[in-house]
Each structure stands twice: as C-alpha cells, then as structure tokens.
Amino acid sequence: MRRIMGKRKQAAAVFCLLTAGMTALAAPAMAAPVEKYLHVNVDDPRNGETVNVNVPLSLAEKVLPTINNEKLHDGKVLIHRAEMNGVDVRALMDAVRTAPDNEFVTVKDKDSDVRVAKANGNIIVHVIDKKNKEEKVDVTVPLKIVDALFSTAKNDELDVEAALHALSDAGDILLVTVQDSGQKVRVWVDSKNTQE
Amino acid sequence: MILLAKIALGMAGMAVVGAGALCSEGLVHVRVIEKQPGGAHINVIAPAIIAPIAMHFAPRRHRAEAIRQIQPYMPAARAALEGLRDADDVVLVEVKGPGEHVRVAKWGGSIVIDVDDADETVHVSTPIRAVSSTVEQLAAVDSD
Numbered sequence: 178m179r180r181i182m183g184k185r186k187q188a189a190a191v192f193c194l195l196t197a198g199m200t201a202l203a204a205p206a207m208a209a210p211v212e213k214y215l216h217v218n219v220d221d222p223r224n225g226e227t228v229n230v231n232v233p234l235s236l237a238e239k240v241l242p243t244i245n246n247e248k249l250h251d252g253k254v255l256i257h258r259a260e261m262n263g264v265d266v267r268a269l270m271d272a273v274r275t276a277p278d279n280e281f282v283t284v285k286d287k288d289s290d291v292r293v294a295k296a297n298g299n300i301i302v303h304v305i306d307k308k309n310k311e312e313k314v315d316v317t318v319p320l321k322i323v324d325a326l327f328s329t330a331k332n333d334e335l336d337v338e339a340a341l342h343a344l345s346d347a348g349d350i351l352l353v354t355v356q357d358s359g360q361k362v363r364v365w366v367d368s369k370n371t372q373e
Numbered sequence: 374m375i376l377l378a379k380i381a382l383g384m385a386g387m388a389v390v391g392a393g394a395l396c397s398e399g400l401v402h403v404r405v406i407e408k409q410p411g412g413a414h415i416n417v418i419a420p421a422i423i424a425p426i427a428m429h430f431a432p433r434r435h436r437a438e439a440i441r442q443i444q445p446y447m448p449a450a451r452a453a454l455e456g457l458r459d460a461d462d463v464v465l466v467e468v469k470g471p472g473e474h475v476r477v478a479k480w481g482g483s484i485v486i487d488v489d490d491a492d493e494t495v496h497v498s499t500p501i502r503a504v505s506s507t508v509e510q511l512a513a514v515d516s517d
Contacts, residue, residue, distance in 0.1 A: 212461060229467040236456035243448035370463040 211368045213345040218372055223359040229372050234345040241338050252338025253329055267327055273300065274320055295320075299350075311358040319347050398422040399483065399500030406494045421503030425510040440511055447512060454505045457484065 215237060217230040242252040249255075273281070273295055282293035292303040299317050306312035325343035329336045349367040356362075398421040405415040428436065443450070457479050468475040473490040484504065488495040 214463070224470070226468070226470040228469075229464070231463050231465060233456065233460045233463060236453065236460055239452040239456040240449055243452045370461055 210345075212370070213366055213368055214370055215344070216363075216365050216367065216372055218361075218363045220361045220363075221359060231370060231372065233370075234341055234366070238338060238341050238345070241341065249337075252341075253334045253336050256333050256335060267332070270320075270323055270327060274324070309358065311356065313354070313356045315354045317350065317352060319343075319350065321347060398424075398503045398506060400498075401500070401503065402496065402498040404494075404496040408491065408493055412493070421500045422506075424503050425506040428507060428510055443508075443511060447508065450508050451505075454501055454508065458482070458501050458505070 213234045215230075215232045215234055217228070219226075219228040221227070241249075245251070276295060278294075278296045280292060280294040282291065284291040287307065289307055290303070290305040292301075294301045294303075298321070299319050300323060302314070302316040304314040321343050322340050325339040326335045326337070328339050344366050347366070349365070351363065351365040353364040354362065401417075401419050401421045401424065403415065403417045405413065407413045431439075460479055462478070462480050464476060464478045466475070466477040474487070475489075476485075476487045478485045478487075479501070480498075482502065483498045483500050486495070486497045
C-alpha cells in the first residue's frame with residue numbers, strides 16, 4: 178500500500194513538473210506583442226541643443242486615422258498624380274521587389290552623388306552633397322514598408338497607417354540619418370522606450 | 374459615550390470614503406518655482422476629479438468657445454488618450470538646450486510636463502483618466 182502511495186506521489190510530482198515546464202515554454206508565446214517605438218533624435222552640437230522624440234507605434238497607429246486635413250485622411254496620404262511624373266510606382270516597386278540585390282541608380286555629377294540600391298530586403302538611398310561634403314543623407318526602407326505604403330486600392334494614395342503597422346512588425350531598423358556640418362538627425366525604430 | 378464613539382467612527386468612515394472618492398481619478402500636481410529673488414513658489418495638489426466637475430461651472434460663453442475650438446481635435450484627442458493609457462511609461466519629447474530643459478512624459482498613468490529654464494521651473498502632472506473624463510464631459514456638453 179505504501180509503495181502504491183509512493184508511486185502516486187511520484188506520478189503527481191512528474192505531472193506537476195511537466196505542467197510547470199509546459200507553462201514556462203508557452204508563456205513567451207502567449208505574452209503580449211512587444212511595443213515598438215519610433216525614435217527621432219536631432220543633435221545640434223554647435224548650438225548645444227538636442228531634441229528626442231519617442232512615440233509608441235501603437236499610439237501613432239491609433240491617432241493617425243483620426244487626423245483629417247487636406248491631404249491626410251483615414252491614415253492615408255493623397256498624392257497628386259503630377260507628383261508621380263507619369264511613373265507607375267506600383268509597377269516600379271514590383272520590378273524592384275523581384276529583382277536581385279543590386280545598385281539601381283547611380284548619379285554622379287559635380288554637385289552630388291546619389292545612389293539607390295536594394296540590399297537584404299531594404300531599399301537604400303545615399304545622397305552626398307559634394308559642395309558641402311559633410312552633408313549626407315542615408316535612407317533605409319524595408320520593402321515590406323514600401324509594400325504597405327502602396328497597399329491601398331487607389332493609385333494616388335499612400336497608406337501610412339499600414340506602413341506604421343508593418344514597421345511595428347519589422348525588426349529594429351535605422352530608417353534615416355541626415356548629417357550636415359551642424360546637425361545630425363536620426364530616425365529609427367526599436368523596442369526600447371528610451372534612446373539610451 | 375459609546376454613541377459618541379459610533380458617531381465619530383461613522384464620520385471618520387465618511388471622511389475616508391469621501392477622500393477616496395475625491396482621489397479616485399488621481400491628483401493633479403502643479404509646481405511653479407520662479408528663480409529670481411523673491412520669486413513665487415506655487416505648489417498645488419488637487420484631486421483630478423474636480424476638473425470635469427469644475428468645467429460645468431465655467432461661464433457658458435467661454436465653455437462654448439472652448440468646445441468650438443477643441444471639436445475638430447476631439448477624435449484625435451480621444452485616440453491619443455486611449456493610446457497613452459495603454460502605453461508603457463515613456464519620455465515622449467525631450468528638448469535640451471543651453472539653459473533650458475523641456476520634457477513631456479507618460480509616467481504611471483499621468484502626463485507629466487517638466488520645464489526648467491533660466492527663469493522658472495514648472496512641473497505639471499495630470500492623470501490621463503482625468504483628462505479623458507474632461508474631454509468626454511466637453512463632448513457630452515456639446516451634444517446636449
């Protein structure tokens with residue numbers, strides 16, 4: 178009888194351990210999605226000024242559709258057809274998406290160097306102002322974000338809300354850096370609520 | 374004697390319940406310190422519940438004007454407050470310059486604004502729930 182009781186206790190202990198183990202394994206999967214933050218940092222060492230902005234992407238996603246002004250409606254931005262200069266941007270993006278990693282545009286003139294490339298699922302734009310060699314602009318946009326921007330049915334709209342949603346699903350990424358002789362601007366997304 | 378004790382206990386209970394009700398929406402804290410010699414030191418801590426109530430005592434003309442001004446931004450304000458309520462604590466905006474420091478943060482269910490410059494130090498802390506209640510009261514007054 179005592180032996181049977183001992184076996185039952187052992188079985189109960191094993192069951193408890195299994196349950197605890199499964200719960201521990203399942204907890205991360207059941208946890209709430211990690212909040213992502215859009216960070217903007219403007220550093221102006223010449224004037225001793227810094228501006229830091231940290232916006233939870235979920236907050237931006239909630240607020241954006243409620244703002245309606247001339248060109249922004251329901252989280253979508255209207256683009257005048259003239260601004261497209263007759264370019265079928267959707268067809269262009271399709272072509273870029275299916276193309277292998279490559280440098281698509283290289284413009285070098287006496288004033289500036291411009292480079293547009295696709296690498297690791299991102300569209301990368303580099304601009305260097307030759308007149309003032311300290312002026313540089315680097316833009317990195319994941320193709321997923323571009324796809325989200327053009328996910329609306331209308332040709333003359335950009336779906337910014339969808340792009341924000343795609344950003345929150347994407348990994349940590351440095352989107353924009355602009356540097357000139359006096360200021361440095363950085364825009365990035367990560368899961369930290371501070372800029373440290 | 375026992376009757377007096379019961380009355381005192383009842384009054385103390387009412388005071389506790391009253392204080393609890395008053396503080397149910399949190400506390401608004403405003404602190405202003407003027408840095409010049411003899412400058413004012415203002416420190417106000419008030420129950421946030423009085424904000425939506427006090428709104429009803431504002432002159433009708435001024436209230437109508439406030440509602441007219443805030444109306445276009447009401448959906449955005451509602452969404453922002455809802456988003457802030459759900460968000461983790463975060464410094465939303467921080468500006469540092471020579472002799473000045475401005476910080477707007479969401480901290481423990483409140484919107485906290487700190488300004489420190491050459492002339493004064495200002496600290497304002499307002500519970501998000503109280504701001505939401507006030508906005509909803511404004512909307513309700515408008516729909517009446």
